[in-house]
Amino acid sequence: MTRKKIIRPINVDHVARIEGKAGIDVTIEDGKVTVAEMNIFEGPRYFEAITRGKSLEDATAVFPRVCSFCAAAHKITGLQAAENAIGLEVSDQTRKIRELLYIGDYIESHSLHLFLLALPDFLGYPDAFSMAEEYPKVLEAGMRLKDIGADIQTVIGSRYIHQENALLGGFGKLPSKKQFASLGRRLKYLRNTAEEALETLVSYRPWPESEMSRLHLALEPYDGTYSVMGNTVHASDDTQFNAAAYRMRIDEFVVPHSFAKHCLYN
Amino acid sequence: MRYVKISKENTYKFLEHLKATGALYAPQKISDRFYDFCAISDVHDVEFEYDRTIRPPRRFFHLPDEKMFNFDMTRHELTPVKTQAEHIILFGVHSCDIVGLRIMDAEFLDEQKDSYYETRRKKGIIIGLSCLPDEYCFCNVRRIEFVDAGFDLFFHELPDGFLVRVGTVTGHKLVDPHPELFEEVSADDTKNMELFEEKRSSMFSIYGNWDNLRYFLELRMDHPMYDRESEICLGCGNCTLTCPTCRCYDVKDLPAINQVNGERVRFWDSCQFRSHGLVAGDHNFRATKKDRFFNRYHCKNAYCPETTTSYCVGCGRCTYFCPAEINFKRNLMEIAGYRGAV
Amino acid sequence: MMTIIEECTGDCRPRVGVYALTSCYGCQLKLATVQKIIDISNMVSFESFYMLSSASKMAADVDVAFVEGSVSTERDLEELMEIRKHSRILVALGACSVNGGVQSWAEGEMDHDALHKCVYGDSKLTMQGLQATPISKHVDVDYYLPGCPPEEDEIMYFISAFLIGTFPEPKDYPVCAECRLAGNPCILIERGEPCLGPVIVAGCKARCIGFDVPCVGCRGPVPHETAWFDSLAQTFLRKGMTEKQIRQRMKIFGSHDPNIERMLHSILGGETE
Ligand code: SF4
Ligand code: SF4
Ligand code: SF4
Ligand code: SF4
Ligand code: SF4
Numbered sequence: 001m002t003r004k005k006i007i008r009p010i011n012v013d014h015v016a017r018i019e020g021k022a023g024i025d026v027t028i029e030d031g032k033v034t035v036a037e038m039n040i041f042e043g044p045r046y047f048e049a050i051t052r053g054k055s056l057e058d059a060t061a062v063f064p065r066v067c068s069f070c071a072a073a074h075k076i077t078g079l080q081a082a083e084n085a086i087g088l089e090v091s092d093q094t095r096k097i098r099e100l101l102y103i104g105d106y107i108e109s110h111s112l113h114l115f116l117l118a119l120p121d122f123l124g125y126p127d128a129f130s131m132a133e134e135y136p137k138v139l140e141a142g143m144r145l146k147d148i149g150a151d152i153q154t155v156i157g158s159r160y161i162h163q164e165n166a167l168l169g170g171f172g173k174l175p176s177k178k179q180f181a182s183l184g185r186r187l188k189y190l191r192n193t194a195e196e197a198l199e200t201l202v203s204y205r206p207w208p209e210s211e212m213s214r215l216h217l218a219l220e221p222y223d224g225t226y227s228v229m230g231n232t233v234h235a236s237d238d239t240q241f242n243a244a245a246y247r248m249r250i251d252e253f254v255v256p257h258s259f260a261k262h263c264l265y266n
Numbered sequence: 267m268r269y270v271k272i273s274k275e276n277t278y279k280f281l282e283h284l285k286a287t288g289a290l291y292a293p294q295k296i297s298d299r300f301y302d303f304c305a306i307s308d309v310h311d312v313e314f315e316y317d318r319t320i321r322p323p324r325r326f327f328h329l330p331d332e333k334m335f336n337f338d339m340t341r342h343e344l345t346p347v348k349t350q351a352e353h354i355i356l357f358g359v360h361s362c363d364i365v366g367l368r369i370m371d372a373e374f375l376d377e378q379k380d381s382y383y384e385t386r387r388k389k390g391i392i393i394g395l396s397c398l399p400d401e402y403c404f405c406n407v408r409r410i411e412f413v414d415a416g417f418d419l420f421f422h423e424l425p426d427g428f429l430v431r432v433g434t435v436t437g438h439k440l441v442d443p444h445p446e447l448f449e450e451v452s453a454d455d456t457k458n459m460e461l462f463e464e465k466r467s468s469m470f471s472i473y474g475n476w477d478n479l480r481y482f483l484e485l486r487m488d489h490p491m492y493d494r495e496s497e498i499c500l501g502c503g504n505c506t507l508t509c510p511t512c513r514c515y516d517v518k519d520l521p522a523i524n525q526v527n528g529e530r531v532r533f534w535d536s537c538q539f540r541s542h543g544l545v546a547g548d549h550n551f552r553a554t555k556k557d558r559f560f561n562r563y564h565c566k567n568a569y570c571p572e573t574t575t576s577y578c579v580g581c582g583r584c585t586y587f588c589p590a591e592i593n594f595k596r597n598l599m600e601i602a603g604y605r606g607a608v
Numbered sequence: 609m610m611t612i613i614e615e616c617t618g619d620c621r622p623r624v625g626v627y628a629l630t631s632c633y634g635c636q637l638k639l640a641t642v643q644k645i646i647d648i649s650n651m652v653s654f655e656s657f658y659m660l661s662s663a664s665k666m667a668a669d670v671d672v673a674f675v676e677g678s679v680s681t682e683r684d685l686e687e688l689m690e691i692r693k694h695s696r697i698l699v700a701l702g703a704c705s706v707n708g709g710v711q712s713w714a715e716g717e718m719d720h721d722a723l724h725k726c727v728y729g730d731s732k733l734t735m736q737g738l739q740a741t742p743i744s745k746h747v748d749v750d751y752y753l754p755g756c757p758p759e760e761d762e763i764m765y766f767i768s769a770f771l772i773g774t775f776p777e778p779k780d781y782p783v784c785a786e787c788r789l790a791g792n793p794c795i796l797i798e799r800g801e802p803c804l805g806p807v808i809v810a811g812c813k814a815r816c817i818g819f820d821v822p823c824v825g826c827r828g829p830v831p832h833e834t835a836w837f838d839s840l841a842q843t844f845l846r847k848g849m850t851e852k853q854i855r856q857r858m859k860i861f862g863s864h865d866p867n868i869e870r871m872l873h874s875i876l877g878g879e880t881e
Contacts, residue, residue: 016662019633043630043680044737045711049718049726054856057802061824062710062860065756068634116640116660127661129649146641158819160641161634161757162826165819172820254731259681261728297793321791330789339772500806500839501830502784504794518777521768523647528768534789539781540834555836589784589796589806590843 006030017117017127019069025257040260056082056168064162069112071162072105072153076229082168084244094170095222095229097156101166102228104152107145108160114201115142122204141197148186155179215265219243235265270441270448271455273427280447281309281357284440288353288391291326293319303356312358314423317400318583322510323363324370326354327386331533334382334517340526349385358395362405362581364416365573366510367392372572373513391436394420396462399469401607402582404595406467407476410579424458472599472606480567480576482602487560489601496559498590503536505584505594506562511577514542537561567598622771625656625670626701627691629677629684630740631709633659635702636676638757642764651771667694672770674701674753678709678740685738685746692747699766700742700749703756707828708864710756711740713856715863742864751776756826756861759811779810782830783823787814795822800847802857807835825861835862838871851876 010026021042027035047066051059063078064071076098083090090098115138116128125131132139150160155175157163165172216236221227233249234240241249251264272280284290285306293316294304301316303323336345359367374383394417405411413420418437421428429451432438441448506512516535521528535542538559543552552558566578584594596608626636636659642648654661655668666687667673673695679685692698700706708715714723720739743749753766753776762776769776783805787794790813795801803822805814809830816823829835837858844854855872862868872878 014658014664014666016658016664017660019637019659021628021658041681041683041735043678043684043740044724044727045630045680045709045740046714046723046727049723050711050714052726054713055853058824058857058860062713065632065634065710068632068637068757071632071634112637112641120662126663127654127657129646129654129661132646132649150641158815158821159757161638164816164821164824164826167821172816173818254728254733256732256734259733259735259737296791297798299798300793302791320793321788498839498842500782500784500836500843501834502782502806504784504788507785507788520765521772521774523644523651523764523768523771525651525768525771528772534785536781536785539785540832541780555834587788587794587797589794590839591846 017120019067037257040258042259044259056086060168061164068161069109070105072101072157075157075163075166076102079166079168088169090169097171097174098166099227099229101153101156101163104149104156104160106149106228108149108153111142111146111149115139115146115197119201138197138200141193144190145194145197148183148190152183155183217265268432268438269451270430270432271424271427271451272430272448276447277428278309280444281306281312283444284355284357285309288355288389290355290357292357296320314358314395316358318360318402318581318586320508320587322508322583323356323359323367324510326356327367327390328370328374328383328513328515332382332531334530334532336527336529338527349382353389353391354386355391355393357393359392359417360395360397360581361411361413362579363510364392364394364413365410365575365579366581368416368573369511369570369577369579370513372570376572391440392417396422396466398466400582401471402586402595403470403580404472404582405580406470407472407474408575408578408580409475409477410575422459423462424455429455429459471608472604474604474606476576476598476602476604479598479602480569483564483567486601491597491600492556492560495592495597496556498592499555499559500590501538501555501558502589503538504587504589506536506538507534508583508587509566510579510581510583511566512536537565563598619653621651621653622672623655623668623670624652625668625673625691625695626654626659627656627667627673627675627687628659629675629688629705629743630680630711631677631702631704633676634757635705635755638760639674639701639763642760644764648767652767667691669694670696672697672699674699675705675743676701678704678711679743679746680711680738680740682736682738688743688747697750697770698747699751699753700744701753702758703754703826703828703861705743706752706754707861708740708742710860712863713860715739715859716869752778752831754809754827755811762811778831780830780832780834781810782806783808783810783812783814783827786810786812787817790814790818792817795820796843796847802844802849802853804840804858806840807837807858807862825858829862829865829868833867835865835867836871837862837865837868838875841872841875845875851878
């Protein structure tokens with residue numbers, strides 16, 4: 001007599017507190033996970049298709065719209081790609097100010113994800129609003145970090161979502177020395193806040209260790225500093241490749257249950 | 267009227283004194299082709315030879331955007347906003363703009379007193395500056411190329427400085443404390459002023475008097491010009507927002523998030539916008555772009571009794587700052603059949 | 609005057625839902641990061657706001673729903689219908705929702721099959737994508753809050769207006785108006801820059817021109833059919849832009865405007881609807 005299989009599905013229709021729309025389907029058969037799918041049902045916007053044949057100026061204006069949390073990254077990457085294509089070298093100043101814009105984005109996006117989106121999970125709340133009363137300090141610190149990240153982008157890029165002031169070859173108008181200095185002062189002032197907030201954050205709950213084998217990719221900073229721009233990609237398996245060779249090293253493929261493609265590193 | 271002379275060098279010193287008296291605004295170059303009245307930090311930035319400013323001087327007295335009062339919806343109370351005006355000193359105002367301000371006064375002081383405007387205007391000091399016309403100017407046919415009122419001081423360019431007409435008591439009070447800066451006007455200076463005026467007159471692209479223009483406009487309301495030109499018009503409002511005599515504004519209540527407070531604001535409007543003619547019941551008495559285009563031509567060429575001029579002072583802004591390059595002067599000449607260079 | 613709350617016991621705050629269809633999440637992010645977000649969350653009860661709260665639901669019964677994103681999948685369409693059914697007031701939030709967003713840029717140029725093929729090749733997906741459309745193509749929209757992303761003061765104005773039981777008054781004039789009042793030089797006149805300010809609805813205080821960058825039109829065409837693409841196309845031609853440049857630039861955020869094809873055709877010839 002065959003034993004009846006025990007099948008348990010877990011379906012999350014709509015994952016909350018992420019940027020985007022996704023569901024999770026997991027099936028467990030006899031205690032073993034047989035299906036684990038992240039279903040990105042966030043609709044496609046076909047950026048690769050709609051920008052074909054368009055002018056570089058217009059296309060690079062559209063790219064930040066890929067994602068609001070990391071708009072500056074998409075803006076700058078698009079600009080760099082376009083500049084590479086036409087052989088336009090930008091000045092060191094432009095590179096540095098772009099980097100700063102990018103860092104503003106980093107600070108903002110990370111603060112938002114950590115403090116507004118993830119933190120409620122650690123503390124058992126549905127959202128940041130409902131934990132505001134109990135945990136005002138850490139939330140406020142997170143929001144102040146978000147603010148400085150946003151303000152860096154606004155001062156340089158015109159706003160913190162979808163910066164228009166970053167163009168092929170440079171910028172429309174640059175911030176004044178005074179504006180830079182005031183950002184610098186605020187950043188220094190916030191250093192302790194940032195450290196404290198991070199410590200509080202990691203103290204809330206032991207981080208579960210995943211034992212899955214994973215591969216991480218990261219850019220090697222172009223100037224050896226802790227930066228977010230560069231041309232060489234390092235993988236956690238100790239390999240590395242030039243960013244221009246990404247199509248050779250990263251295989252994109254379509255999975256039927258998701259509008260987002262999957263990738264394989266080879 | 268009293269006349270004095272000031273050298274160019276002393277003019278800068280005088281500007282320094284003005285700066286100490288209040289907020290000094292004067293023409294500055296803001297880009298390749300454009301000027302604006304800017305707050306002056308270094309008096310050497312003042313541009314004496316400018317054509318026209320992109321924003322008209324009325325903006326200092328009738329703010330483009332201003333909070334009128336705060337309200338409280340539970341206590342049914344209004345708290346007026348205090349207009350704290352320091353002295354606003356406008357240096358370098360051309361004749362057309364001086365008449366423009368007088369037209370504003372006619373509307374906001376004489377016809378219907380507006381306390382917001384009045385408070386600021388009382389604190390205003392207007393210092394005129396002579397100019398040479400370009401092809402956009404037509405103040406002469408509007409009979410305002412030489413002003414005799416509406417300024418505290420008026421600077422007429424001389425080869426070695428300025429001949430200054432003192433127009434008001436305020437003007438005297440600006441000049442009197444600085445005898446070291448001013449000298450008496452000589453016969454040569456007067457001669458030079460005459461030569462300047464002669465040169466100036468010869469530079470206008472058209473001559474005559476357009477007093478009969480408004481009748482032609484009324485008689486030729488179905489002129490094909492309106493169709494042709496309104497087709498090109500962008501409805502962008504630049505013509506009215508740069509005009510020194512447009513006075514239309516809109517009012518809006520902005521509630522606060524607390525369901526209790528709020529503020530009433532007013533801001534410049536333009537008859538080139540759809541909602542300018544929108545009234546209750548979704549009725550619009552200027553429903554088409556052509557209606558709106560037509561309106562400006564007639565509004566600007568109506569008669570202002572207080573200044574005995576047209577509302578248009580011929581400054582040329584509405585053409586110079588029209589992105590569609592619609593030529594107001596030429597279009598008016600076409601309707602009235604005036605001859606002359608465009 | 610329309611009152612939002614009729615009868616209530618307990619939590620009498622107006623119920624608000626914030627939803628996304630297909631978008632970059634920027635409009636919600638903007639809403640979530642306005643300086644007074646905590647005040648807002650005290651004044652209203654967010655019944656559904658997936659980006660911020662796991663206590664969300666598709667679709668919750670709400671007084672006001674803010675819907676971000678274009679209809680770009682069949683699921684979007686189903687969700688939009690549900691949202692409409694459960695909301696008393698529906699506000700289209702942002703360019704994707706109001707104008708179809710940048711994802712509509714290839715409207716009239718590539719149909720959905722071509723788009724799909726270009727990105728996914730011949731692979732089949734279990735979900736069905738659609739040609740991006742603004743939500744007003746499918747449901748009644750009560751108010752439009754434009755922008756890519758919308759401006760903070762307008763978000764505050766809309767919510768505050770609903771809270772006191774009145775309605776937000778939409779702007780119907782172009783960016784040029786705010787540009788002039790801001791004292792910028794006009795870069796279209798001066799340098800022939802392809803500034804879309806004359807046909808794009810105001811509200812951003814001419815943000816980009818303030819940075820010496822020509823407007824790309826992110827707030828979408830001036831409503832009430834007062835965006836004069838034909839006149840601006842003539843101006844652009846005079847400044848030396850090509851027909852293709854003009855058409856493409858105006859369509860980044862304007863491809864679903866009811867007049868754009870006809871107007872551009874009248875000046876540039878070429879494709880019509
Ligand atoms: S400035 Fe020119 S294009 Fe703009 S509304 Fe006036 S006439 Fe029309
Ligand atoms: S209508 Fe034109 S020319 Fe006349 S005053 Fe106004 S802006 Fe100047
Ligand atoms: S109606 Fe038009 S032209 Fe007349 S004052 Fe008002 S804005 Fe200016
Ligand atoms: S720069 Fe652009 S938005 Fe500003 S006035 Fe000129 S056309 Fe209009
Ligand atoms: S200027 Fe144009 S592109 Fe820039 S924010 Fe305003 S509408 Fe958007």
